[in-house]
Amino acid sequence: MHTYLIEMLECPVCHDKLEWTISERSGDRIEAAEARCSACDAVYPVRDGIGLFLTPELPRNDMWDQVDSGVIQYLREHPELERQLMEVPLGTLAPADQFFRALVLEDRGKYHKAQITEDLANKDLYTQDYLNCWNSQMDYVIERLAETDGPIVDMASGRCYFVEKIVRKLKRPVVATDFSPGVLRRDRRWLESFGLYDHVSLLAFDARRTPFKDGAVVTLTTNLGLPNIEEPGSLLRELRRIAAGIFLAISHFFPEEDKSNAKVIREAGLQTLLFQRAALKKFTEAGWELEVKNPCVGSARPTPPGVVLEGARMDGLPVAETNLEWCVLLGSSKVTD
Ligand SMILES: C[S@@+](CC[C@H](N)C(=O)[O-])C[C@H]1O[C@@H](n2cnc3c(N)ncnc32)[C@H](O)[C@@H]1O
Incomplete structure (x- = not known):
């Protein structure tokens, strides 16, 4: 840091x-x-x-770390599957298996090859609509960030997909944060290998209890990070406490009338931040002035399962084809244009 x-x-x-x-x-x-x-x-x-800066009293459901290291561990125990993933032409693999191959390449320190492999996997894991809407939100946030100064603090940075884009485009100081030290250690190696680490600080903390002073953060971002964090009310109040400027949250929402996805969303307890009306209400209750920017609707389908790693899926949602409403939620202490 x-x-x-x-x-x-x-x-x-x-x-x-x-x-x-x-x-x-x-x-x-x-x-x-x-x-x-x-x-x-x-x-x-x-x-x-x-x-x-992790605090002992908040339990952590660190499934991202578990999935990444779980796949690598499983493949170590099943070398015949690892051979099937690594020794066939990349284009013959299902997109989920391409992604798992990227994880193995990463584990072997072959970051450039891993990146090419992951990019290829993403093309077929997601619909063109999904990728267009998502890219449009990232471009919008990067444009808005270019108007600001100082360090950018990114919440629930995960595998740093968005942090990497910010650094490549803006060459600005970014603080990547996540409650998973394992993911951040991986991010350090990844960013170092692409010569991007100089701009990035890595902090592990729970987004519901951050180590920032009141109003210490002028520019806050997240790329699809919020719905994964438990207790949205405490989360949004905590982010409001530390924010002195703007919060740009790349978000997507499910249609409320979409029964199949709504059922799974509710069962997983994710309804507050995956439905737009509920999310806007929670932000407002937590003291944010909120605007919906850059709205865009695009079709999305369940990510296709692996074949070598039979049945393994990248994302738990959607479970049925749907139309996602994408946007950037722009939070501030007063409304900006
Ligand atoms: C899907 S990733 C977000 C994608 C990421 N922003 C990117 O651009 O690559 C979600 C991340 O949220 C993190 N997370 C979940 N709950 C959290 C919490 N309470 N505090 C901080 N991070 C959390 C997970 O560890 C995971 O890495």
Whole structure:
């Protein structure tokens, strides 16, 4: 993490000051350190350059880390499947299997090949509509970001798909955040291999309890990150607490009349942030002024399952073909144009 973050951070539990003991630096980065809360004595380490601000009392359902490492582990135990994934022409694999091949390439440190493979997989995993609407939202956010200054804090950055795009286009400081240290360690290796890491700080924390001071974040983004986070009310109040400027949230919503998808969404407890009306209400209740920008509707279908990794799917939703409503939710303390 970069040293400029010290000024922006506090104890995520009691919001008191942090006392920093830095044991390893590299230029304007902190590689190893301990930040101790002066009030509650909690200690937050920085390891391998990643700031770890996870708090013990919030349970974590870290399924992204589990899926990535789970696939690699499964393939280690089944070398014949790994051979089937890796030793056939790429174009003959189902798109989900292409994605799993990209994970293996990544695990072997072959990042450039992994990227080409993942891009190819995405073309057939998603409908053209889905990709067009999604790209349009990312382009819109990047255009808006170009009008702002200072570090951009991205929430639930996951595999850094969007962070990577921001850095490539704007060459601005970005703080990629996620509650999964494993995903962030992977992001560091990935960004380093493409020469993009210089711009990025990595922080692990729960988005419902962040280590940022009140109003410390001027520009906040997320790429489809919100619905995955539990307790949307606490999440949106916490983001409102730390935000001093704008929040650009790339979002997609399901039609309420779409019964098959709605059933699964409700069973998974994701109804608040995957239906537009409910999401807008929650944002407003949490104190955000909200505008819907760049709306766009596009068809989406269930991602096709793997054949080598039989039945494995990339995304749990949609479960039936539908039309997604895409947009950027622009949150601010006052309405902007
Ligand atoms: C689907 S990814 C988002 C995609 C990502 N923004 C991108 O551009 O590649 C969702 C991420 O949310 C993270 N997540 C889920 N709950 C969280 C929480 N409470 N706090 C922080 N991150 C969380 C997961 O670890 C996962 O990496």
